[in-house]
Amino acid sequence: MRKKNYIFTNKKHSDKAIMSTILGVISLVSLGIVTYLSYSQGGVMHGGYGVTGVLATVYSLIGLILGVLTLRDKDIYRFFPVLGTILNVISLGGISFLLYLGSRL
Template identity: 40%
Template structure:
C-alpha cells in the first residue's frame, strides 16, 4: 500500500521579489512633463488646423512652453536614468516622450521655414 504524504504549507520566497529599487522623483517628473508637452503640441496643431492653418499667437506660445518643458523633462529623465537602484520605467518613458516632443517642434519649425 502506498503512503499518502501531506505537504506542509511552507512560505515560498522565490515567488516574491524583494528589492530596494524605487521610482525616482525626477523620472516621474520627466514623464509628466513629456505627457504635458506632447499633449500641448498635439492640441496646438489640431487647433491650428481647425482655424484653417492660421496659427494664433496663443498656439505658438503653447508650443514654446511645450518645447521648454521638453528640454527640462529630457534633462530630468537623463539625470534620473543615471541613478542606481531605480525602476527604469518613468525615466525611459520621460526620455522617449520628451525626445518625441523636441523632434516634433523641430519638424514644425522646418515646415514653417519652407
C-alpha cells in the same frame, strides 16, 4: 505546500523620473492640441499658439534633462526614466518637424 519567495529590494520610483514623464505628456498633448486647432482654422495661428509651442519646448527640454539624469542613478526602477526620455525626445522631434514645415512655406 508551495514555498513563498520574497525579493527584497531598495529600488524605488524616482520623483525626477515621474516628473520627466509628466512633462513629456504635457508637452505632447499641448502640441497636439495646438496643431489640431491651427489645422482646423486653415493654418492661421494666433499668438497664444506660439507661446504654447515655446512652453512645450521648455517643458520638453527640462523633462529630457530630468530623464537622462535619472537614468544614471542606481537602485531605481527604469520604467519612468525611459518613458520620460522617450516622450520628451518625441516631443522635441515634433517641435523640430513643425518648425521645419513652417520654414518651408
